[in-house]
Amino acid sequence: MAKFSYRLQGDGGLYIDRTKPVSFYFEGKVYHGYQGDTVASALLANGVRVHSRSFKYHRPRGVMTMAGDDAAAFVQFPSEPNVRGDVTAIPEGVNILGQNYLGSLKNDWLRVLDWFGKFLPVGFYYRAFYKPAGAWRYWEVLIRRLAGLGKVTLSSQPEYSDKQYRFADVAIVGGGIAGLEAALTAAEKGAETLLIDDQPSLGGALNYARFDADDATALELQKSLLQRVAKHPKIEVLSNAKCTGWFDENWLAVAVTNRLIKLRALAVVVATGSLAQPMVFRNNDLPGIMLGTAAQRLIRLYGVLPGKKPVIVTGNDDGYGVALDFADIDVRVGAIVDLRHVAEPGPLATEARTRGIPIFRGHTVFEAIGKNRVSSVRVAKLSSNNKPEKTNIQIDCDCLCVSIGYYPLAQIFCQSGGTLVYDDKTGSLQIDSAGASGTFVAGSVNNRFHIDAVRADGRCAGDMAAEYAGFGEVNSSRKEDPSAADQSHPYPIYPHPKGKDFVDFDEDLTVNDIENAVADGFDDLELVKRYSTAVMGPSQGRHSALNTLRIASEAAAKSPNGMRLTTQRPPFSPEPIALLAGRGFQPVRHTPMHHRHLESGAQMMPAGLWMRPAYYGGVDQRSTAIRLETEVVRNKVGIIDVSTLGKLDIRGSDAAEFLERVYTFRYSKQPVGRLRYLLMTDSAGAIVDDGVACRIAEQHFYVTATTSGVDAVYRNMLRLNAEWRLDVEINNVTAAYCGVNIVGPRARQTLQLLTDDIDLSPKAFPYLGVRDGYVSDIPSRLMRVGFVGELGYEVHAPANAGEALWDRLLEAGSEVGISPFGVEAQRCLRLEKGHIIVGQDTDGLTIPHEADMGWAVAAKPFFVGQRAIEVQTERRLTRKLVGFTLPAGSRLPDECNLTVSGDDITGRVTSIEESQVCGYPIGLAYVHPDTSKVGDCFEIKLSDGHRLMAEVASLPFYDPDNLRQEL
Amino acid sequence: MDPLSTAYRSPLHRKLEALGTEFMEINGYVVPDVVPGSAARSLAPEQLALCDLSGLPRVGVKGANAVDWLTKKGFSMPANSNSALRQSDGVLLARLAPNEFLLLGEESSSYPSIENLVQQDEFLRKTADQGKPFLVPRQHSQIWFRLTGCNSVDMLAKLCAIDFRDSNFKMLQVAQTSVARLNAIILREDLGSSNAFHILADRASAEYLWDCILDAGEEYAIQVVGLKLLAELKQG
């Protein structure tokens, strides 16, 4: 016998293309749908009703909102968990799984948790699992396995995602009636209008709802509005686009497939509509129980029959429309249960009565019955104060459609500052205050429901938005919709003594849970939310906030009138992290010689944004390579790429004065052609940078700074001079010039081969001198600095010639065994000379005197940090940076291992190296001033607790008279 | 022509070589003349194209006396910051701030002017002349790209938050902003009938920016082109 198909015959189904079948797998079985089907619609078309198991109790769940507003629709894709099956297209050939079960989706062993509901009251996890002491360790493992819904596939690769900026005069969020009218109005006034809609087709409720007895209005209006929008040159439509957040000054995040659009609009209209709401009664979560709008979406958008034996429960006229929709496709409606005792019958109700559908006025559904799907409902008469009376009306039913009210989807508007408050008049939430300036609302999100009222509201909002964006004057004014008072039943909540009357379906919270939260003392909605986790699930309160508010205020014996909803924050709907992360931009900086390093086998390391060669050699040859490099520098000649070093050009009649104020040392009498050490402190006296200042001319200095510090130094210099207004020009030329340090006993003879116009003899070009000239045919500046303690020249040349300079130096030195060396070797070499590295041997508090650099602090009228240093040196120092040695063969401490005295911490190790040339480990460390003299001993505590004895040594460790660098 | 034959090189020379580029020499630099593939089809004006102009002459001029100094040398400058003016000899002079200017020499007719300014080989100057402003060494501190094609605005929107639509960003307008998280200067100068831009950014991030542009441009079938094709687009 052929299985009953729930796919409607004919050509109905706005989203589906019946000429394009798609097959897919669910839980290992193959199913067939059409292009345009979502996972949920295709499964329902095939009669599969259980799509997931609930979060806490593992109850079977199926379609409820059919709009992405409940977690019951979550399914597992191979590459992605928690996919909203009710709004996601079926992927061809893929095996989709249900989530959150042990065993099978149909027979979940963890269903037992449903029977233990009594022992899992709201907030139970704050109290359970901690006794006996240590119990948590065992519970945690179990809970981690059971918690969560889907599974992350660690091997899945995200698709390429990127971001794009866009601009519009007016942005409309929502392409339903109000949004379409707003767009047309704004565009007519000349505004460039972007219409953002999350559905495959524009129209919103026009595409699935029923507005009148003969169901003709919607179709006509939809055709006419869509045609006009398509033709208008000033309207651009983004379909399948979800606005996920509002940010300052009408900055909207819009997610479209794999792209995140960052949209700046002058004015925004939020026309996002409203969501129908569930009713609270026992077993209201059984598959087959859905919103009336869900049933209408299934029928009109997907051509799927929601059920063969539908029953409608309603609190407004729209429920009758759902009944008529079933009647129109020849499906017998078992009953319409109307919560209202007395109500003026609208046009839909009148038509339903005419068609002879059984109607129960002043009744409610108070219990649903069924195992894995609803099979019947129990209906009871309601007393005059909305309480179900004893009754035994039971109606066969495989699909209960709920139409008892609406909740405005105002999240985007609330993110801009608007608030939603409960209003007794409408029995639902209402926008209470304005959003940010330039943000407007329209349509059912703004409590307009009658088609004419919605259209007028849309036009008015478009008018106001266009005016705000600078196009014309406002010609319209807002009008309220009196029918707003008839849309929502104020209390569609019928608690059952046996419970399982769900309020938040994502979090598996029942009426009891909300009442108990209040009874536990959490009587404010903000507290109820956090204590019970109501509205904190994936749908973020879209189907639960309203009922939670009602129950909480009832339990607290407070009127809900005027009660504010909890704060709305982005994202409005789930955003994959790949969308936020991609396409990331992470700038990297290469020196002009970068590729030469790679070609020479360098291991590169990051230094801020720059890449620098750490050493040249294989990863497994690290210590050997570094040792060989240091040997070449001490015995022959090596070159290191120092292009990353900061370089500042400072000139003007106040250039020297400026340096005097910004650095600790003296520069006004520095001779031309000489360089001098620079030490920079901040206003708290702490060392922040160092370098050298070369005096090129009376009013011209060429200043170096550290690689990672130069940007901040430059910024700070400009800031200070914006205040001081000295006659000085400061320019950051770091990237304009490359730098090479050629250093070692053979440095002079190598360089001499390349330069004719610079006299390199010691007398003509002494240590700490600076000269300009040509190296090969490249204009260069040469500086004699002593960082690593050998005869050396730092060569600065235009960046575009860097590669050529490097090649020519290597060629010139090839006969004497020149070789490049990297940052690691340089760190070792400088340590042998006792030189500090700012940021490594200094921290955020190190004042010059702690590092024996009082000599660099001059007595001057003013420099940045001067007063702070004075104040701190009036007191006794608490630590000193000293050089130390360890016995040969000793274990090496790590950088930042503590220096200790008994149980007290006295400082830490800042630098440590095994010195080739000394033959034992050397380092720098902060120690107590009492153990800071040469010969004193102090303890270092290693990471494993073991202690070493170190001895304070005089600096430098190597060539104490500095003869080699001054050759 | 061997791209290593001159001492001065664009940081993009390796990437251009890998594309089979034919080079030629201009002013001591080796520049891309023809990139195969792009020459094979005649480039439609809409076609998104990228050209490395880093070898062509450019210089910055900055200081309190910059305006007077340049005026005396015969340059005319726009009244407002963040706009540019083409000089009679082809130099494109952009005003970056009241006292800061950028001179771009894309046309060969403009080379002498710029060479004149830097003739004293700025780096080796022994004295900072009184009355002479600072010549910012943008020849070395920045790369210079040309981006052209009707999709250039949409493509830039994937890298930069400025509104480059014609309604907001005019011909010869300048934006000093962030592109792919780099500090950059963008100058609009249409080529023939299609949108086009000059982009200047940190030389050290040249390859990074080149890759970002080619990645963002893939969606629009971006092509790397040489100076020859760029000249042809200018005529058409």
Added chain:
Amino acid sequence: MKTLNCPLNGPRNITEFAYGGEVEKMPAPDAGAHDWAAYVFIEKNTRGVVREWWMHLPTSYWFIADRNTESNEVIATYPADEIFIEKTGFTGDG
């Protein structure tokens, strides 16, 4: 995303800027230790309009903004030389 109106470049996203602290007069070099400590460490935390340093990162251009710390509204932005007009001297002669 908030925008800031740079006096040199016009309105730009706030991510193009860096905050530089409140505009505050530096005490005299020989002022008391307490005055200097207050200048370096103490924030007045004013509710209301505060004068602040801001820098446009791509151009390294420093300017001043008057901002209401309660509403976060920027009342005005202007070049620093509207406030700092003369050379500051520390040597007593300039």
